[in-house]
Amino acid sequence: MYAHLSKSFVKVGDKVKANQVIGLQGSTGRSTGKHLHFEVRAKCSPSGGFGNDINPIEYLDKHYKKEQPIASPVTPIKNKEEEFMKFIMSEQGKSYAKEAINSLSKKGYLNSPSDWEKRVENGEIYQELPWMTLLLLDRISDHRE
Numbered sequence: 594m595y596a597h598l599s600k601s602f603v604k605v606g607d608k609v610k611a612n613q614v615i616g617l618q619g620s621t622g623r624s625t626g627k628h629l630h631f632e633v634r635a636k637c638s639p640s641g642g643f644g645n646d647i648n649p650i651e652y653l654d655k656h657y658k659k660e661q662p663i664a665s666p667v668t669p670i671k672n673k674e675e676e677f678m679k680f681i682m683s684e685q686g687k688s689y690a691k692e693a694i695n696s697l698s699k700k701g702y703l704n705s706p707s708d709w710e711k712r713v714e715n716g717e718i719y720q721e722l723p724w725m726t727l728l729l730l731d732r733i734s735d736h737r738e
Contacts, residue, residue, distance in 0.1 A: 596630040597621050625704050687713050702729060 595601075599619025609615055620627040633649040680686045690713045698706040712718035 596632065597624045597628065599627075625708065682716055690718065697729065702733060 595616055597619050598616035599621060600617040601615070603609055603615045618627050618629055624630075631649075633647045633652045681690070691710055694703060694706050694709045694713070697703045698709075703709060709718065
C-alpha cells in the first residue's frame with residue numbers, strides 16, 4: 594500500500610513494471626508533510642490499522658528469489674542495542690528528541706510538533722527513524738531551493 598499520494602495512476606489488480614510511475618508523492622490524510630509511505634498489510638483496507646502491518650522483507654522473501662549475499666550477515670551486539678534503547682527511552686533521551694523537534698519546528702522543518710512529541714513519549718518515533726530522516730532531508734531540500 595502506498596499512502597498519502599496526491600495522485601494515483603494505477604488501481605488495485607493492475608500489473609506494473611519496473612520504473613513505471615504509479616503515483617505522485619503527496620501529503621493527503623493524516624500526514625506531517627509530503628513523503629512516500631509504503632506498507633505491506635494483511636488486510637487491504639487502510640483503515641485496518643497498524644496492527645495489520647506485515648514485515649515487507651518477510652513478505653518479499655516468500656515471493657521473490659533471493660540472491661546470495663556478497664558478505665556474511667552482521668550479528669548485532671545485543672548489549673549495545675539494549676543500552677541504546679534504554680538511553681533513548683530514558684528521560685534524558687526523550688529530552689534530546691524533544692529539543693530536536695522544537696528546533697526543527699522553529700526552523701520550519703516540522704509541522705505539528707505536538708504530534709511528534711507524542712511519538713517520543715510512547716517510543717513510536719524510534720521505529721520511524723529511517724522515515725524521519727528521509728522526511729527531514731526532503732524538507733531541508735525544499736527550503737534550499
